[in-house]
Amino acid sequence: MNSPGRPRSISRRRFLGYSSAGAAAVMLGTGWWSASSAAPRLRGNPFTLGVASGDPAPGSVVLWTRLAVEPFAPDGMGGMPDRAIPVQYQVAADERFSSVIRAGVAFATPELGHSVHPEVHGLEPGRHYWYRFRVGSEISPIGRTRTAPAPGAMPDSLSFAFASCQSYHGGHYTAFQHMVNEDLDLVVHLGDYIYEQSYGFTTDHDGNPLPEYMLGECHDLTDYRLQYALYKADVHLQAAHASCPWLTTFDDHEIVNNWAGADPSRPDQDPAVFRQRRAMAFQAMYENLPLRHDQMPSGPDVRIHRRLAYGVLADFTMLDSRQYQSARDGRFDPNATMLGGRQADWLIDGFSSSSARWQIIGNQMPMAQLDRNPDPDVEQWFPSSWDAYVVERDRLLTEAHEREVDNLVVVTGDRHSNYVMDLKADYNVPNSPVVGTEIVGTSISSGRDGADMLPVGEGYLAANPHMKFCNFQRGYSRVTVTPDELVNDFRVVPYVSEPDAPISTRASFVVENGRPGAEQA
Template sequence: MSRLSRRSFLVTGVTGLAAARLGAPATPAASARQPRSDPFTLGVASGDPSPGGFVIWTRLAPQPLAEDGLGGMPDLPFPVQWQVYADVAGRRLVRRGTAVADRQWGHSVHVEIDGLDPGREYWYRFRAGPYLSPVGRARTAPHPLALGTGLTMAFVSCAQYEHGHFTAYRRLAEDEPDLVLHLGDYQYEYARDTYTIPGGNVRDHEGPETETLANYRQRHAQYKTDPDLRAAHAAAPWLVVWDDHELDNNWADEVPERPEVPQPGFLARRAAAFRAYYENMPLRRTSVPQGIDTQLYRRVHWGTLATFHMLDTRQYRDDQGCGDGYRDCPAATDPARSITGEAQERWLLDGFRRSRARWDVIGQQVFFAQRDSDEGPAKITSQDAWDGYVASRRRITQGWVDAGVRNLVVLTGDVHAHWAADLKLDYDDPTTPTVGSELVTTSVTTGGDGADSDPRTQPFLRINPHLRFYNNQRGYVLTRFEPDLLTADFTVLPQVRQGGAQAHVKATFVVEDRVPGVRQTYLRPVAPAASRMPMEPEADLIREVIDLETNRP
């Protein structure tokens, strides 16, 4: 399919036209149970691609903000037909079937598609009675032995509905990625006006602070009523992991944010949050919650080009050693403490040893590299990040070094700002070798508009020479994985208080094959040689990689 027709599908009204071409809806007699109004208000999504398929998702909710969390659906199971097509026009039907949406799982539908061709695009939609869903675009992963020519992947984090409009999701969809990683804080738990920004919040949460299953279902539904978020879900398959706000700020395993306050219902709250998260995300049955537990860490292969190790740094961590903020904390270096838990750590280290990928990518939640905030001898670091679990970070870093991982890249969210960093075994000695790279995405909206910033004035970069870049605007990171190069465009929006802002690339960093660490690129004008025809003005540029330590190409 041409770029023009794909782009039209993603960002214009062609979606409805495509759906109309996919076949006539079922007649009212086709099912005795039918929604009384359009149940597809929350859109569609796909996720967890494999070489043979992916998950497709929807949730029936004709009244998405209903206080009982059931979206206006009666206590009845409803048949939902699904179709997968090999073309956007809907002429090549390749899979079809019927799933049942029932009250037990919030009338959500998770269909695991298999038997498709590797490395190509597909389109899908659902039907419930006479109602057709929007059309979504998915794609399969490449053949397990295929290196391929490249992967375009975007990653995002931290979308507080009250703090701004989700324009970043819309711009992400327009970039036409092959894959999207959401690294946590998909939704926030607060009641309205609890978490406010200067100038006042832009929008309001419905309902109280989320504590019950009905609360979490309603909150997830409210977020998905945003058309920009629905567009991003429909544009590409997602790999999702949670951070803290999907349950409770700064929670750790079975410990709530404020453990000093008796909260006998916290484990029930955790079970409700996990259940609602599964109901509202394109996850496989391996992630169906079992009480207070959900298997969310998993591994997705993109041929031999990239392996994504998706981590859960909340469910198994030891509680923060000295509180959640910046501290000089002796517990941070305790070798017995872990942010991943023992089983997940073994799984990750085993994945490093088995990997044959060109790029090994860790998708996770909180800042990985050291961020010391004190210019003196003290080490003042965030205890909610990997700095609060120094031995855990050291074991994992040593693990990929010992395994001979070819290129290790950590992707991070949580901190509401763009960052780029070199990863080391010893952050206190800047002369030690760089052994990996970290790319951190800013928030979609959390914190409000933010502000443009000069990295040269950022104290963290002065104190920590392995930190290479900082920007405090909202946005996302768009990456391009190729066999010999990873390119990361730190994309920003001028503001999120009003919807519809245009995005631009604030900075581009690259990681070269077998050269750990991030390097910034610049566009430099080049004068055309007298011996050749003048180039077009926009072509009189070359991209030049600058070493940030020497400031030389």
């Protein structure tokens, strides 16, 4: 995207872009702050990109919106004036807002793409709330969120969906259209929220031609802002965000295909230039997702791995398997790492410190061993997976087993396929214990229409006795967790090349409390 109006270089202080009152309003998200000036008269609806909430805690949640009266304006600024704009927000106990619980003002600054991320505290645990924003006379759509249960509480159930890989060029967001009807407590998004280029796609989902400056590859902040605007303009994605809180991480396409660590994935790219690109991509990601202040990037670095407790029913541990990846000298290199030493130790410590019945790990790339060749004399592995970091994977799964993690479930994206696989401490030992279950969920739209089964899938099942299911349709996974079991439903659509496809449950798998491994329901 070679677009005009490139953003100027800004310091860290200007990057934050807050006045003292604005900083408090945005970072803390509570209290009704007096704006230094009234909201300017805008030329249209500023809420074209929708609303969202995320990272629910027992007494708080982060809200999000980004103002854009012209979301595809060439400079990436959404047609907004170059000034801070006060954005009022309300949180209510009912959809009609007859009982407003919290209200405040956050300042949308041009330095952060006129996005706001108010963190609202003082809420009751384990209940629904409704929220909305206002700028001048314009009022946003209403969103619904839900706080996490109180610490120590054992809820009867938890319902969440997990999804990934929603390339705009891949097809329609019909899966999100159906996800809205699931009445979920949470959506877990495992990465590839955007793709860094159009891959030849020239129209939006309604068939309208896109401007030429939005048809190339993203390299700077303007490009990435426009790409997020394209994705977030989709009505089904907006509705899914407004229906419940989201918990997100990233994979590779939020920056560039197959990047890892300091590697720009292209040998002809200057590493210093790549770090600048990474900084711009992470800033655009923060501007466009319901992330807390703790997830604000610092240049090319961001802390995205984190935990979210859902009472003592479940802990969600979100991993970052991109930022800390090391180079490796073969699959069995003892020094190679997917997570980096600190994150790996943090993950292992969580195995012991968690008091939750279910430990659910949000993971970007498949963890279980997956031999792509059914010939027993030939081994063929995916390079972008935990199969490239065998020593670290075996260490993590062995630690989970030795620390007596009874109910380990890894939910994974990236692969544009549905898999169910046993997690084993050592795949080279036939009687190695089953430590947990990995559920790999398919893409929302990446890979176009897909298929129920492909010849390659038959080979996977033949080569991997610990694989229990394989499917190549589009959709998402719906997961229901109770104290006694975890049930995963693979929700699939027959096509994404056209809108309004029906949805069905292709298969369901059950993990029983205290029994590692899944069985088909």
